[in-house]
Amino acid sequence: MTEIIPRLSDVAARYDAVFCDLWGCLHNGKTAFPDAVAALRAYRAGGGAVVLLTNAPRPKSSVAQQLLAMGVPEDAWDEIVTSGDAAQFALLSGAVGRKVFAIGAEKDEPFYTDFAPDIAAFAEGQPPILRVPLREAEGVVCTGLRDDLTETPEDYRAELLMAKTLGLPMLCANPDIVVDYGDRRLWCAGALARDYEAMGGRALYFGKPHPPIYDLARRRLAALRDTDGAILCIGDGIATDIQGGIAEGLDTLFITGGIDAAAFGPDSTTPDAAKLAQWLAERQLSPTLAMGHLR
Secondary structure: OOEEOOOHHHOHHHOOEEEEOOEOOOEOOOOEOHHHHHHHHHHHHOOOEEEEEEOOOOOHHHHHHHHHHOOOOHHHOOEEEEHHHHHHHHHHOOEOEOEEEEEOOHHHOHHHHOOOHHHHHHHOOOOOOEEOOHHHOOEEEEOOOOOOOOOOHHHHHHHHHHHHHOOOOEEEOOOOOEEEEOOEEEEOHHHHHHHHHHOOOOEEEOOOOOHHHHHHHHHHHHHHOOOOOOEEEEEOOHHHHHHHHHHOOOEEEEEOOOOOHHHHOOOOOOOOHHHHHHHHHHHOOOOOEEEOOOO
16 A cells, blocks of 8 residues: 655665655746755655656756756755756667767757766767758657647658658657647657657657666666665656665655646645555555645
8 A cells, every 4th residue: 555645754764865856846847846945855855765757858968957947956865867867878889870860959959969977978988979860860869849838649640650660770869659748738858759660660668667777776876875765756757766765675755746636636735545446456556655735
């Protein structure tokens, strides 16, 4: 049974580290959540390590800048690990070839140019990655829609059909299907990868719930401190944050007031226990813990 708790501090002593999601937990893409920031700062002050684990397709430096711009202080986390970081390793290793057709927004440009030290060290000596037209490509790299404020996955049907006809693999840098940006719901790279697979194409994933991002998170956590202690995965994505954490054998804290808030009653701060139990049973997933909003 999933235990509903009022605040992170109630279980903090059980865990040496948390892998905490961003969108829907720490911010909504525009504004940071003060209670969540306070909870993570208090957890760190008590000796716990905070690794921010996000399916953002950009490198960690870009995410750190975004957090600071939203007023999230640097003492709220120890390390950041992104789907973009994990996907960069795959890109540089030639997982979809060295000539790629890129789908994504201008804001995702750092994915191709900005590498964290551990990734930059790996990149040394690797052949260059070239972005080319679709008919010249060996693979597709999707970081997201080119304009997620106006476009939908249907706008990419022709390109995806052509890529499938050419037999190109797709590297998906963000497995999320949608994300809430303020009060708007936007499509993510995972929606294009989903459609590509439905057409018969092959997509490769490196963010939650898939193992590469957790492997990278553990390596970066180990570089911070020696610990064999318990890790708690926090997130509002049942198919990403929670499914991924469970698959890794880790405890999970489901934030019900995020992307699926409407399913758990009118008060997003306190999920209806019966509604939550039924919803989880339908998905055959059982998070260790649940909470309305991270606090």
